[in-house]
Amino acid sequence: MPIQLDIALLRLDFIKKVLVIGAETMSRVVDWTDRGTCILFGDGAGAVVLGEVENGGYLASHLVADGSGASELLVPAGGTKEPVSKEKIESKDIYLKMNGREIFKFAVRVFPETVENVLNRLELLQMMLIYLFRIKQILELLSRLQNDFSTAR
Numbered sequence: 001m002p003i004q005l006d007i008a009l010l011r012l013d014f015i016k017k018v019l020v021i022g023a024e025t026m027s028r029v030v031d032w033t034d035r036g037t038c039i040l041f042g043d044g045a046g047a048v049v050l051g052e053v054e055n056g057g058y059l060a061s062h063l064v065a066d067g068s069g070a071s072e073l074l075v076p077a078g079g080t081k082e083p084v085s086k087e088k089i090e091s092k093d094i095y096l097k098m099n100g101r102e103i104f105k106f107a108v109r110v111f112p113e114t115v116e117n118v119l120n121r122l123e124l125l126q127m128m129l130i131y132l133f134r135i136k137q138i139l140e141l142l143s144r145l146q147n148d149f150s151t152a153r
Contacts (some may be wrong), residue, residue, distance in 0.1 A: 017051040031095035060121040
């Protein structure tokens with residue numbers, strides 16, 4: 001069940017607490033001789049108990065599913081469509097394959113959209129943009145000062 005549904009049920013007072021557990025074992029499909037993937041993927045697990053709190057709590061989330069890049073990150077064999085065979089093992093098709101450049105381009109496109117969506121939900125986008133603009137101005141000022149001090153020596 002998506003965490004958003006859990007939160008909705010909590011807010012409606014339909015349930016009091018929810019235990020959310022997630023786990024994955026990527027080590028089964030990682031080719032440890034492929035430095036392009038083995039340094040990025042590993043096993044992981046996490047859990048959280050959701051429930052009513054006096055201060056803080058859930059603010060917002062943004063869940064997206066986009067299968068358009070499925071061919072850029074996949075395990076070619078090992079399922080029902082391409083069962084494991086001697087040939088698939090020898091060709092290493094039972095391991096995770098990734099087009100790093102395309103995955104990076106996807107992340108660069110989707111990450112800002114996701115951040116913007118969450119900030120909009122929290123009505124923080126305008127405030128955050130003002131904050132980032134001020135940080136940019138401060139960094140530019142520090143850079144000029146650094147150049148001035150470097151030139152003065």
